Amino acid sequence: MKVAVVGAGIAGLCTAAGLSSSGAEVIVLERASEVRGGGSALSLFGNGLRALESLGLRSVVSGARGVSPTLNGTRRPDGRWLTRFDPSAIEQLRVVRRTDLHEALLGRVGSGVEIRTGTGVREVRGGTVQLDDDTTIDGCDVIVGADGLRSRVRPAVTHDPGAAYSGYVAWRAITARPVDLDAAGETMGHGQRFGIAPLPDGHVYWFAAVNYDEGVETGGIGEVRERFSGWHAPIGEILEVTDPADVGVLPIEELARPLPTFVRGRCVLVGDAAHAMTPNLGQGANQAMEDAATLTALLGSAGMDVDDALRTYDRPRRRRTQRIARQASAIGKVGQWRSAPAVRLRDLAMRAAPDAALNRQLRRIQDWQPPVR
Template identity: 40%
Template sequence: MAHAVVVGAGIGGLTAAAALQRRGWEVTVLERAPSLEPVGSGLAVAVNALRALDTIGAGDDIRKLSAIQGDGGVRSAGGRWLARTSAEAVSAQYGDSVVLLRRAQLVDVLIAHLAPGTVRLNTTVTGVDPGTGTVNALENGAASDLRADLVVAADGIHSPIRRALFPGHPGPVYSGITSWRVLVPAEGVPGQASESWGAGRVFGIMPLAGGVTYCYATDAVPAGGGGGDQLAELRRLFGRWHAPIPDLLAAASPENVLRNDVYHLAAPLPAMHRGRVALLGDAAHAMTPNLGQGACQAIEDAVVLAHVAGPGAGPAGDVTARLADYTAARLERTWKIVNRSSSINRVTGIRNPLAVRLRDTLMALASRLAPGRMAGAADDIFGWRPPAA
């Protein structure tokens, strides 16, 4: 039986493990953290990622736990609708909906689709040989080596494996924004899925199941800030924006607020593989959050990689040759999405009042004159389908 080692137990790594196991591979997931405690935030799983999750039998489990993203769109800081989106139109065009849930719920579903004992915690990978597939690791402080026919590097935006494989790549750079995320108990606080744009700032609202709302916010500021009461900072920045933003922030708890500077890969890798190693998710194409496609593209990567890797029964054969098909299938697609997300990020970062007014006017005008344009712009993202089994 062919053996795969997955480095990193995030959403992409866990999806890859489940997809490979369904193809008959023996899989070991190595995770440096001592426990799997996902970041306390929400997540949108778009139509394209749901199709991918269906291939590993997890799609319906996710749908049951999720809230469907209803009608929404983009608003100004004062509440004026600049562009509207229709959930009914998305469902009619793509055959499914965008769903919203907690990140922890998605992780739990993925783990439930793995064979017991697949994930080894408190294990730090110290080296990978792309030629032989040898993985060097420290497990609970003890050194060990694993041999793999395939190594999946799902070790995040600051991936040590990516740095080792492609030492000439510049690596992640600051995107120009810092972000906040918070889960808010929002029973009785009205709201619908929307994103509001101000002068260099964004505030997003995603109602989840169970009376919880996921809020996210960004501000175009230099990297390295933070510290102090971040909920107070959010209230200072957004407390005078349109309803229900002030009420949501009033209902939030300081301990639930997460702040992170947002980094991304501004230059594409020459390939998404080298030797027996395939890079996946943020390790390969970390993007800004503006399209909500970071986790979705990692999920796509995972099911395409498992398809390319082939059945795990018997000898693995020439995995190295097959991984060229993985790069061919994923590199161009993911970098188009990286670039589009980065472009939106730059537009949201505009601070000049006249430029903000012009941006908002043009967006509102385009939405009125071509109401289907926003849905049509999503065709190349939402219209993706996983490879046939």
């Protein structure tokens, strides 16, 4: 089986590694001049770890230890707790550097996978991928669109709804040195939030989400320090020990509408190309890994041809990923409420909600098993 995987991000590399290990002839097409991870860090939950294990890739995060402080949940800017997670609900959580994960995945793809960089895709038609340089890759049994929110493959599968701006931007970085933490999680204010997640080496991954009009230019870490001045410790220290050169800021976007299908003919979408979501549940990479594990298992299933495998992949992956995307979007909207009455109502509701209910929701999201091959 000949497979073209468009995109060498987490979704593309996981899919390429899984299908190659099952005996497929895989070529990966990456628009960038080199394959490298972007961003700062990401969260891997139990479902993502099971997906990696199904793909034979669990070792790529073998060095990532669970380092969740005793207290984890949601706070107000003054430090008062609104919700707390049961440690057992996040015991499998691993926070990893994106660059480390990307490099480890690239190392596990194997010599049997051809990776072409600087190769943009112009169009996909039937079993042919047409490249920007007017060359083609013909005779593909499967074409996997793993090329992110602005996918070039998506129009070959369904009408492309494009990207929608969520109304806020996020600064992200990892501290330049370790920071002692007695708690982690997210703090919600008026139209802005701050998140804290420890890495195994004691450094801290953080994000700052702030409501912003679309297209307005943002500032650097100086703006973040000013906006979150006076918030509870150790936010001030975290920002102080962050190298300004390590700080990135991006608008938070998602698919404008859910897709009616992830499959058309022999073309299939995975990761953000299929279900780009806001990061409010930390599930983007985990769902991409689930996609890769599911597709690999089904295409390698005895007694199932390619068309049956793709049809079987489509509906359950759409139902699960789109449900999680809706939940993530709703959490982000509530978290970014700005008006004083709305914020008071949100905080009262969160304090009144049983922590057990929130823990059940978190466990339910992680309750996933790969198909049996």
